[in-house]
Amino acid sequence: MTHVLHGPHFPVGGPVPAEDLVGREGYMRETAARLLDGEHLLIAGPRRIGKTSVILEVLRRLRRRGALTAYVDCLGATDVRGLGERLAASLLASLEGRDGGLEDARGIAAGQRAKGRIRFEHLELVLPVVKAGPAGRSFEGALDLPRALAARTGKRVVVALDEFQAAGRAGPRVFDVMRSRFQAQRGVAFAFLGSEEGVLEELFGHKGRALYRFAVAHDMAEAGGHRFGIDPADWLAYLKRKFAQKRMAIEESEVDRILDATGGHPQDTMQVCAALYHFMRDGSLRAVTADLVGVAFEVALRELERPFAMHWTDLGEQKWLQPVAKRIAAGDALYAARAEGDVPRAEVLRAVTALQARGLVTRISRGRYEFLEPMFAEHVRRLDSPAGIVRP
């Protein structure tokens, strides 16, 4: 008997399966083709717009086309050995078609009796990574693996390094070592991903920095000229289909209402839809109305309170960011003299630049800015008027 596990109807939080990945088909196709061509790509973009979901699906497709792939979340690695081992483990999983190969190799290298589970040629390949010795050596061994694999198998190897900016915390000169090891890797393509756009742009875009011009930026948020790169028509088709699956109906006017409220931000939109669906299911309601969208928005905003509060705290680490962000959220003039203390003009400019670099605000016209995420702006506006926050 087969057992099919269904995920949530509108998944929020982590990477989503392909069928819930709205409006990224063109982008994914192009990404896959370019990586298959051996191009190195930089995919930097605002938080929660689907970078990880997209690359995981692209890697899946590339494997189906015969490529070997690796996916490494650099946030999880605390030192270079750990970072290298993650890379090796992921490559090995793609090669062997199963997880756990690296643990087997490690056991054998430590003198335990071979369980015979890892193929000899694979063991040989990863021995430099798992053998005890200087961590730096192990790391470099791992960085050489993609090339060695491509040479040995004749297959294209594609390596995705997610939250790549965090790799810098694994040790000194990590990026320099990577550059020198990645430079002449024939048959290998790298995708670098991350949400700290400013940091990544500097790493790849500034002369003298370790990875200057190593990868080509492949912008996901602007693709096709749509906000966050997703065509509203794709949202409409997706939402109609998803609600219909549950025998619920949604009209185009309500989809527009949702997208207006969320600005089309992928995660915020999904969060509102999830709230809407749960509310309708619990009340046995069949048709989405404007009122229901309003209720769902409030619920979603409350669910997003925690991540927003964390963002807000992060902004507090740099002087003036919070007061300037508040003005932008409120739509106030940036330089207006206000009773609560003036922000010096030069500081306003600096703060706006920093907020832009963080992917938080965007310029709409001369001297006018707005939040990329309307729901975050709404959260910020309500900070000063607790009465405006709707409590359950």
Ligand SMILES: Nc1ncnc2c1ncn2[C@@H]1O[C@H](COP(=O)(O)OP(=O)(O)OP(=O)(O)O)[C@@H](O)[C@H]1O
């Ligand atoms: N194209 C999309 N269609 C539907 N939902 C999406 C899409 N992209 C992102 N999401 C929503 O955003 C959530 C986060 O997606 P994902 O983790 O892939 O984004 P990310 O950009 O990698 O985020 P982070 O900045 O946290 O790394 C998903 O759980 C989903 O709810």
Ligand SMILES: [Mg+2]
């Ligand atoms: Mg991600």
